[in-house]
Amino acid sequence: MEQPHTTRYRWLSWSVLIVILVAWWAVTTLHLVSGILLPAPQRVVTTFITLCQHGYNGVGLGAHYVITMARLLVAVVMAILIGVPLGLLSGYLPKVKALIDPVIQFIRPIPPLAYYTLLILWLGIGESSKVSLLFLAAVPPIYIACFDAVGKVNVEFLQSAASLGANAKQRFSHIVFPAAAPDIFTGVRSAVGVAYTTIVSAEMIASSTGIGWMIIDASHYLKSDVMFVGIIVLGVTGIALDWGIKALEHRLVRWSGRV
Template sequence: MKKTKNRFEVTLTFVTWVTIFLLWFLVTNLYDVSSLLLPSPQEVWKTFITIVRKGYNNISLWQHLSDSFVRLLWAVGIAFVTAVPLGLLSGYFRKFRAIIDSIVQFYRPIPPLAYYALLILWMGIDDGSKVTLLYLAAFAPIYTACVAAVNNVNQDYILSALSLGASQKDLFVKIVLPACLPNIFTGLRTAIGFSYTTLVAAEMTAATSGIGWMVIDASRYLKSDVMFVGIIIMGVTGIMMDSGLLYLENKLIFWKGKD
């Protein structure tokens, strides 16, 4: 039954995207729609092939992607390494949470562009300020997920372990951490998605490469076809990253959803 359901969902997804591209093709080919507003799929495909072969602004597409993903992966990696222990400790110890949580909750709702100018003043226009911006964008979702995960751990497991003489170390490593891993992965997926959206903001200021910069630069010169190429690339790569994390989650956290 599960396999049938999965196949049905895949079919629905496939039909949905085929319908979207078919409507896009029909609207742009049957009606007098300006390519400046909505380029046809053929135009976007030709532009994509040109960018793959010749690059954009004398920089190859692979270099644009590499620059963007290096910034993104550095930021998310550092955020994961710092946010997970801080989040778990904040959820486990109230006094620790009183110190860290208010700081995170203060900056979390602030739009990234609001403090990006300050980061540039402090750190310059190089990748340091961009990685820091993405780091701050990724830190809060992972931290919040970790705190919530600790608070949602089944208390029966903790009481049972304590009654059997488990130490605080064993309790944390063998009970709390495994129970929190599903939520940690969810927080990581959210952080990557939010950081990827912030990447455009980071690359629109004093950058000369990156997939986000390519879209912003194309918008200045009304190159709608290049903008569509960049947007589609960001969407596809975003889905690939999320699918990869979901695959790892299903493989590594096999106990998810089981009591």
């Protein structure tokens, strides 16, 4: 549930946004910066409309957007389906931790772009390498959040359930998983953020579609207005994704903060 003071001071956030837009408009109107480096707001709006109507490189802006979001969605869903159970089981069962944790800890600090060329060699230049890159970027945050969540579970709850005859499977499904749910959503938010920041890298090599590719390709021809459109689209979408995950958490995890 949103805190009252957050709502009360929301006008500050809007004020900052308005100040940035006004400063942007003023700098470009007074020609303090070259239009190649910083296009005017009205030019960015015009470019956005043009891209919606005619597309970029023969592909509509909507199609570029859908392709990028599809890559992200597939990778994140795969990361959730694999990372959540592995993280919870590693925190709950020492044997699983001994098998899985070293692999995750090895992958976690490596920048995803470092092994992208290997993925291309192994999987080719198609969608598999791009989705795999995003998947490998998203798994560690989910795994770590789930693993740590199990460690936060109140031991007395588990002992009480065991004394009442609950087996390990029942204790996991009725105590560990519900208690870890808030942290699972935190891990998903982090994973989406990490994967989202990797999307440009995933689309910059051997690709001809996607918002990230559009930004990279436009930079080669100094089309800063197209770059700004892509960056703003990604920024707004990122905020919307994070808001959506938080809203889903508030709906599904109603007991968060109550125990």
